[in-house]
Amino acid sequence: MPFLPFMRLWEAGEIDLHHTFNIDGKTHALWLSRSSEGYRLELAGGRSGPVALVEKHKGEAHLIVDGRSEPVVYVVDGDLVHVHLGGQSYAVRYIDPLVALSGVSDDAGHNVARAPMPGVVLSVRVSVGERVTAGTVVAIIESMKLETAIRASQDGVVEKIHVRDGESFDRDAALVTLSQEGS
Numbered sequence: 001m002p003f004l005p006f007m008r009l010w011e012a013g014e015i016d017l018h019h020t021f022n023i024d025g026k027t028h029a030l031w032l033s034r035s036s037e038g039y040r041l042e043l044a045g046g047r048s049g050p051v052a053l054v055e056k057h058k059g060e061a062h063l064i065v066d067g068r069s070e071p072v073v074y075v076v077d078g079d080l081v082h083v084h085l086g087g088q089s090y091a092v093r094y095i096d097p098l099v100a101l102s103g104v105s106d107d108a109g110h111n112v113a114r115a116p117m118p119g120v121v122l123s124v125r126v127s128v129g130e131r132v133t134a135g136t137v138v139a140i141i142e143s144m145k146l147e148t149a150i151r152a153s154q155d156g157v158v159e160k161i162h163v164r165d166g167e168s169f170d171r172d173a174a175l176v177t178l179s180q181e182g183s
Contacts (some may be wrong), residue, residue: 061074
């Protein structure tokens with residue numbers, strides 16, 4: 001999901017899940033959730049607090065974290081956002097959770113498609129032993145009234161299906177495991 005549609009969904013209250021950003025070459029994980037004050041940001045390491053992004057003009061906003069307001073200047077270039085905050089400049093790239101979680105490999109070199117958020121399986125679209133190519137829809141899930149296609153991130157063979165149609169799952173739950181082609 002490119003950055004601007006992500007921000008619009010976030011501001012509209014449609015997103016409440018784990019997010020990953022690449023900031024100047026380093027990966028950072030965070031969790032945005034709705035709260036009575038608006039939104040709560042939780043970072044790895046246990047730090048958390050209320051957060052808001054208030055746009056002043058196109059390319060200018062105020063980032064409010066724990067009641068402290070910082071002016072932010074940004075330029076969007078596709079899925080890369082150049083941000084100037086607190087006297088520093090950063091290159092920020094949003095990593096789509098569906099892409100990030102669909103490409104998680106386990107210790108045996110298998111590719112495991114994981115749930116980006118809690119939800120329910122609407123349909124599993126593959127069967128064990130089936131050869132798939134990168135981009136093949138392996139399952140359709142529903143979360144927060146949104147249907148999402150979970151796709152294979154690589155070519156491979158469906159080794160295991162961890163869920164059934166109609167089954168509920170938690171965030172990060174294994175949905176489908178692929179073995180690498182020829183393994």
